[in-house]
Amino acid sequence: MAQKLTKGRKKAPEGESQPVTEVYLFISTQRIKVLNADTQFPPRLPGQKSMLKNHIMHGINQSCLTDLAQLIAQSIGQAFSVAYQEFLRANGINPEDLSQKEYNDLLNTQDMYNDDLIHFSKSENCKDVYIEKQKGEILGVVIVESGWGSILPTVITANMMHGGPTEKSGKLNIGDQIMSINGTSLVGLPLSTCQSIIKGLKNQAQIKLNVVRCPPVTTVLIRRPDLRYQLGFSVQNGIICSLMRGGIAERGGVRVGHRIIEINGQSVVATPHEKIVRILSNAVGEIHMKTIPAAMYRLLTAQERPV
Template sequence: GHSEDLTHIRVVELEHDITGSLGLSIAGGIGSSIGDTAVIIANMTPAGPAAKSQKLKIGDQILSINDVQLDGMSHDEVVQLLKKPGTIKLTVSHGEETRVSVSGHTSRQVSTDMSQEYAELMAQDNVFQETLAPDEGPPPQCNTLHLNKGPEGLGFSIVGGHGSPHGDLPIYVKSVFSKGAAADEGSLKRGDQIISVNGQSLEGCTHDEAVSILKNTRGAVTMTVLTS
């Protein structure tokens, strides 16, 4: 046991974020989906505490949590240890750079191609009932947003439209992606109703028409939305 053998073992302290998450997922443990293996870091949320520490890598093996050795522990027991409140002290050793996804397949880069996103949307055009339900809150506000459409696109998907499976509906924001113009601008959210794009009203537009109006925008995009 020379001392240089220990250089790849390190201790990392993490604090949970406001949602109570460390921003990491693990694979392995006794009885896990990939067999009885060592516990390794399978994934990290880009902005989560684990990624921000810059001391952890996907594929690192976790040896102990708060000085509790993980040897012989089940996957679920390890997950419970990670959820304990307070500072979490991980002892990790540098593992192979193998990316293990939880299903046991190596992970593929997910394409951020918008056209694929739209294809998926048209297949499952589900409107949120909660947006349409009249609620007691303040009346919706009309906001004008200025988005800068870059290589990542506008960065959101839509639902609704004239002649949608749910009837003639306005165009609503279905989801805002983590990258893109909407995320950079910061105020667009799920359930906002899009009134117009670059001064062109979406009233009476079908889903497809609204998609093509949004896809054909370039550079600076001005959108009027109703937000509740």
């Protein structure tokens, strides 16, 4: 499926025309790609006369950003829906045999996996931490997103600068979630905003952090009684890249942006993508997983250097 988008640039001076760039958002069950006039459409598939004739084109006005976001989300959802139906057919299951009502009935029998809820509700896990530093000195902490699907979406301590104020204080651990800084809540804020808030602390001598003590690894429990029921998330090279709202995976604690490191007690750190998909596709009953923010994993395994 391809959606035609009109991308506006900065407002032109009065009297001059507004330059625009037309792009196509190509969405398939395998990838999402942005195509412009300089980028050729994907090659035709066997038996197709014209790729364009097999795609849906919609003109989008720049002023309708909300409609655009909904259109993109709907298109991605349709692509994953097609992929799931093909998976069911490949396993000898007719998609029509599993109604939405049946799936909803299953969800209604399941509680949210409340390990996070219990953890966050304990007062001893939530503390105010004070870090002393010199004015002009950086805080010396690297943060990453907790991931879409977390109970309280905020940022996680992923690394500390050696010899920096945070490390020397000994009051913060890798995996701790930072709920607020100097009384400013970080819950629900984009990572870039949280990073800007931390950078703005450079000229302060004392910093107050409200943190929830968390291990760096998240424990996930998915209850899937039968192969007919979709797990409700997708994986690419071991990293969770999408999550169906309200599905059994979200209820089980799965988070977007996390890397799967263990499935049912078996390490999958060095497991090829195809095998991970096969393990998950064939898993039924209680599926236990351990995940870690992908950015934190790359830092801990020295694939990236902390900044």
